[in-house]
Amino acid sequence: MNTPFAPNTLYYGDCLDIMAGFPDGYIDLICLDPPFNSNEKYNKVFKDSGLRIDPQIKAFDDVWLWDDKSAERVARVKNAVANPASKVIAGFEGFIPQSKMLSYTSYMAERLFIMHRILKETGSIYLHCDPYASHYLKLIMDAIFGEKNYRNEIIWCYGLGGSSSKVFSRKHDIILFYTKSSNWYFDKPTMPSTSAMMAGKKKGMVDYWIDIPTINNMANERLGYPTQKPLELYERIIKASSNPGDLVLDPFAGCGTTIEAAAKNGRDVIGIDILPFALRLINRYRLAPNGITPLPIEGVPVDMDTARQLARTAPFKFQDWTISLIDGLASNPQKVGDDGIDGFGMFLNKPDNMDRKAIIVQVTGAAGSQKAKFDRLHANIRNENAAMGILITLDAQAAQHNWKHTLEPIRMGETTYVPIQCFSIDEYYRNNERWDRILTLPSLANPWTGKHMQQNILFHA
């Protein structure tokens, strides 16, 4: 696959495939915060939804298995003799054969090798990880970037999170800083007074950072995306290792901490993520509310033809993408076949005439009329104790006004809402990509935080 290379763009897809299309030596700074091999599933549960089972929305899984794909990948990395990490992976195989860690490290070795190619000769890379995998990753980084280009192991200390009575509480992440060569840009920040005080020193920043807390539940910048990192942490890295106008890449962008930190400080930026809603979240909930122009998203459908193609070739991706188009809805991580519930939303307030406020969503990428799907959704709204249902289809449902249901209209003050509504991709494109011209919904909660969605963030790319 050849991906067009464009600064100030968000790319949807696996960073391995996307970066493969990037030219050699173009990027000034790479900041990556990949999955850590934490064995966590980063899902979020909508509490008190009123539905039979409280739904979950998924960010991503950081659970590694040893399976056929891992075995193929390890064989591939060992065969890639140009990749200096191939020997490291061969060594790991002797030490930790057929393990989750071998699966994870081989995944990282393939991607870090490409990052080395696309980094400028004067460029720097910061790899965010934790003590479970950092020692393995350091060997891979030493192999790919060169031991002599190792610059720092930054210890980012924080207070939040659980603790155990059996071990010292684990309260830090590790950020490995390497450069591509011995000629690199660095503007050493001055030490903030709190750190200086605690470190007992007055000059120049040290390699353990104790002054940047993790994002707590009340923090203004909190978007609710699991694993979100503090903006200040990434601003510090970006200011130290790049200049205004430089190009910064985050190949595991998540909810876009690096993207905002770079854009806010006048750098060009590229973000990649394997989840389409993470990229839309960056534009809607992070850039637009902060007065930063949303970035184009490469790799998602742009018209009916490309939408039809996605529906045909990758139905679950089609589902995730269509649901991400409507502010306030989130995909069901449990991928179910036809007639299952594909997504959820929640009214911010209870209606006047019912004690339910959950929305359920069903998506179909099949062509033509979808009356049977409408009937199925109707039954599911009742069975699941939802207040409303949205049917998302590819083609407009011209006959929908004749389709009958027995659901109560939803009343909120002076306004009455139709309890089962249709949304088609065809109408979406004909209405200038504005879902609000097709659906009439009460205020929905932000699916990540449960809070009110700011009006000024709606309807951006």
Ligand SMILES: C[S@@+](CC[C@H](N)C(=O)[O-])C[C@H]1O[C@@H](n2cnc3c(N)ncnc32)[C@H](O)[C@@H]1O
């Ligand atoms: C730890 S999170 C990054 C969080 C980010 N630093 C922030 O502050 O929001 C890792 C991200 O990598 C994405 N991801 C996982 N595998 C990927 C891949 N192969 N290519 C691109 N993105 C991937 C996940 O969807 C997730 O959003």
